[in-house]
Amino acid sequence: MSKRQDERAKELRERLNNELQRMSLDMCVKCTICETSCPVAPVTPLFSGPKFVGPQAERFRDGESVDHSVDYCSSCGTCSVVCPQGVHVAELNSLARAVMKAEQGVPVRDQLITQTVLMGKAMTPVAPIANAVLDNKLARIAMEKIVGVHRDAPMPTARTQSLHSWLKKRPARTKPATRGSVVYFHGCAGGYFEVDAAKKAIEVLEHIGYDVIVPEQGCCGLAEQSNGLFEKASASVRKLDEQLRSAGTDLPIVSTAGSCTGMLKHEAHEILGIHDPELLDVGTRIREISEFLMELYEADELPTDFRPINMRLPYHAPCQVKSQGMGTPAYDLLRLIPGLEVIDSNVTCCGIAGTYGLKKEKYEIAQAVGKPLFDMIKDTNEGLAACDTETCRWQIEKSSGVTTVHPIVLIHQAYGLGDGE
Template sequence: MSDKKMLEEEERAIYTGDHCLSCTSCMSNCPVMAATKEYRGPKLVAPAHGRMHFAEDDTELSLDFCSNCKTCDRACPSGVAVSTLNMLQRGEYYRHHPHTQRDDMLAHAEKTAKLVTSLPLGTTFANLGMTIGKAIGMFSSMGIAGEREMPKYASSTFAQEFKKINQPKSDKKVVFYPGCSINYNEPHIGVAFVKVMNKNGYEVLLDEKFNCCGSPLVVTGYLDEAHEHAENNTERILYWKQQGIPVVVCCTSCSLMLRKEYEELFGEAAMKEAGENVYDAFEFLEMLDAEGKFNTNFNAVNERFMYHVPCHLKTQGIGTPAVSIFRHLPGAKVELADAGCCGISGNYGFKKEKYEISMKIGEKLFTRIKAAAPDDVICDCPTCRMQIAHGTPKKPVHPIEVLAKAYK
């Protein structure tokens, strides 16, 4: 046992399996179960093993089907952390079984991105290599869905772009946590965030000691490595909390990991304390709005938006703050897609054997978007946007991009 202060037993996610009533709410709401008969269901994996506190060596054979979308957690009437128990069991399994090369690659996107961006013309050659690799079936042979487009690297990282921004100084500050996707693939989203915060009187800080939130590591069974990331990021968040400066995030999977999943997975009191200093970007703006401090000096937008709410935003229990903020945009109309999980669930839908499942889960959303034919689709999650772009003619954007463009 570590000398770190742990949460009390009744607060630990690992013990919530004892509260399972076997009511099947998790199973009736699970999008993976609806898409394939091979998955025996969340409660047969997590609570069954969690109730024994992982005392047994056997592993439920359908453990790999859980996408960690957390729909089961929200459906459970007894507060069982079903998906977290699944991830703990998956981590335990891979402590004794080898990973595939495919899983190693999907789990370590940050490590690969750091290498690529450190080399001269590294991003150019990496993007070219991915295009060629897809064309000749290399990814498919590795176990990655050949139908997928791998996310392209930006020519410069957000950290590099951030240094070029001339921000007005302010005594009001936030620390921006960009995550891997914004830093290496979509830095323009981070730039848009900085603009929005500047327009609201805040100076944005960047802490380059942060690393990947660990979500890709958790879902592929690298739990011990994810724990190292959690400890580092927790230390950084608490450092900024001591300065009275909140940490704000634009990716809903990152924000869920930082503010909630660390304490659920690892049970350390410091992680729960750190989570209290982490905010979703639109949650933070909604708080400013509630205090009458949100800048509403916008140009007319006059567009119809369809908003897909990411599963990992729903799990945070903060509603749909982007919709609330968009009400201030002149002429903007926002409609919720309300079509369930998109199906991709981070790197889940990139796995060759899970591709058809992910697309079947997303069918309802794809049909909804095509039928509604909005001007734009907005979504806070990078992989959800990839899935929507893959399954519909639309190319979704992050709502912070729309907000940044709308400011006068």
């Protein structure tokens, strides 16, 4: 281990010890609720469960190297959500993994797959070629052998136009804004890969009366944080914080990137340990778009002149959205559309967990975790499924064969906003 690695490992170990004192390991009473709720432990012997690799193991580490089994935690956050004692199990496990990566080094693969903005910028100008390569079996086998990304793992689809390119070429809006302004946070995927959903989100917000400000914005650092790259993740989220605040420090921030919203609300503070007032401010002002629209509905301020959509729709609430403690607003929102029968998956996790399910050594685990969800969607869909987060949609679509969209796509349709397309 290099001198720099040693210093970083000691720094992270000190942070972990501080967090352990703050959250108190003694709050864990070994009730095993987190163990029985964990989606990973039942499908692989490589992960003995959040309690065993987290609070229980930490009592015996005492400065010793972190056991590699903690790397098989998917960071879904379920253990922290269900803990009746309020122990932040997932957060502690993420810190322990960062210590391990600092001591042992971060694989090149894990560094490459976190560079989502770079991938988007590189793939957009050559989208047809990029998509052809990612669909090529021999290329994917080579990618698995050289980089370590599983040959069958879901990949994003490159688009020929980024969201900001569309915004620059878009005609000026003529309909007046009657509700003031909101800042729109699209995330990396919304900027380059899920551009259609991002466009529809903007059009829905404008339709109900908002002026939508879309500042230049980079990555939130979530993928870097989940792969143990804490320094890079901290730099990314701080830069994003500045970009979002540049659009106005007193405006609501609305996002279609559910996991990234959680990074700004929670992970940046609880895992990266950033307690800057500016970042805390952004975390209190940001809302996932379904959460934002349901708050309007509950205040009797959301237009509900929805057109019927007569179909049965399986919906999956991602674990990284549920861990934010806001319930399932998309499920409630979709049920406002006449004729739409929304079926909650009631499944904990799809298995992808950001970049977890892309890795060749974790791909089969991710598929086993997600199998109940894939089966449910195959059994209940009528050609479409819905889910709030990007990588989860890619995982569901690839593994079930069912087209999967962000809930805002259906709200856009119910408002009749796609009639002119």
